[in-house]
Amino acid sequence: MEEFPESTSKTLSRRDVIKGVIAGGAVSSAAYLFRATAVHAQGPASGPGAVERLITLDVNGQQRRVDVMKQETLATTLRYKLGLTGTKLGCDRSECGACTVLIDDVPHYSCSVLTHTVRGRKIQTIEGLAAADGTLHPVQQGIIDEQGFQCAFCMSGFIMATVGFLKINPNPTRAELAHGISGNLCRCQDYDKILTAMMRGAELQRGGAHVKRA
Ligand code: FES
Numbered sequence: 692m693e694e695f696p697e698s699t700s701k702t703l704s705r706r707d708v709i710k711g712v713i714a715g716g717a718v719s720s721a722a723y724l725f726r727a728t729a730v731h732a733q734g735p736a737s738g739p740g741a742v743e744r745l746i747t748l749d750v751n752g753q754q755r756r757v758d759v760m761k762q763e764t765l766a767t768t769l770r771y772k773l774g775l776t777g778t779k780l781g782c783d784r785s786e787c788g789a790c791t792v793l794i795d796d797v798p799h800y801s802c803s804v805l806t807h808t809v810r811g812r813k814i815q816t817i818e819g820l821a822a823a824d825g826t827l828h829p830v831q832q833g834i835i836d837e838q839g840f841q842c843a844f845c846m847s848g849f850i851m852a853t854v855g856f857l858k859i860n861p862n863p864t865r866a867e868l869a870h871g872i873s874g875n876l877c878r879c880q881d882y883d884k885i886l887t888a889m890m891r892g893a894e895l896q897r898g899g900a901h902v903k904r905a
């Protein structure tokens with residue numbers, strides 16, 4: 692439990708603090724507004740454990756200023772603060788991969804990364820994959836070519852995981868790619884078609900070379 696300086700604790704009861712934390716966990720700005728009243732008197736980020744809330748993130752090559760609570764996840768920031776809703780929230784507890792984004796070119800579950808820990812790092816979401824002229828990333832094009840998904844809720848997570856995997860293994864076998872993106876789940880369970888689409892994307896990225904067999 693965060694401790695407040697003596698001057699603050701006189702005006703803020705333990706019950707008030709607990710109420711604020713619960714409200715924050717429900718992805719509400721109410722806790723922030725509530726706490727701001729009491730904490731502002733200390734000046735910016737001056738108390739024990741205090742963090743600067745207004746931070747700059749490098750998202751898809753843009754510097755984005757955003758107000759972030761200290762317990763906020765990257766998925767929440769991307770979707771509800773920056774409007775990047777291509778990143779999906781499935782389980783919200785590191786099980787499904789729907790929220791996968793690249794951080795410094797490595798796939799991560801954004802539902803399980805605190806936004807404050809990625810300051811100064813390069814974040815890439817599905818919205819940042821296509822070229823400025825609208826040309827799709829080869830992995831996106833592979834999906835169009837092969838019609839790889841059903842409802843497609845899991846699609847952006849699979850794409851980001853594949854793009855990240857191809858950075859370290861641009862010419863995988865089908866088995867290698869399946870293993871590389873095995874942290875992503877599809878509720879429609881169309882794994883075979885998904886894998887075919889991703890292999891097509893890998894092939895396009897290499898410039899149309901033949902696909903290696905497993
Ligand atoms: S929403 Fe992040 S792993 Fe499922």
Ligand code: FES
Nearest residue numbers: 841843877878879
């Ligand atoms: S295509 Fe529906 S969850 Fe994957």
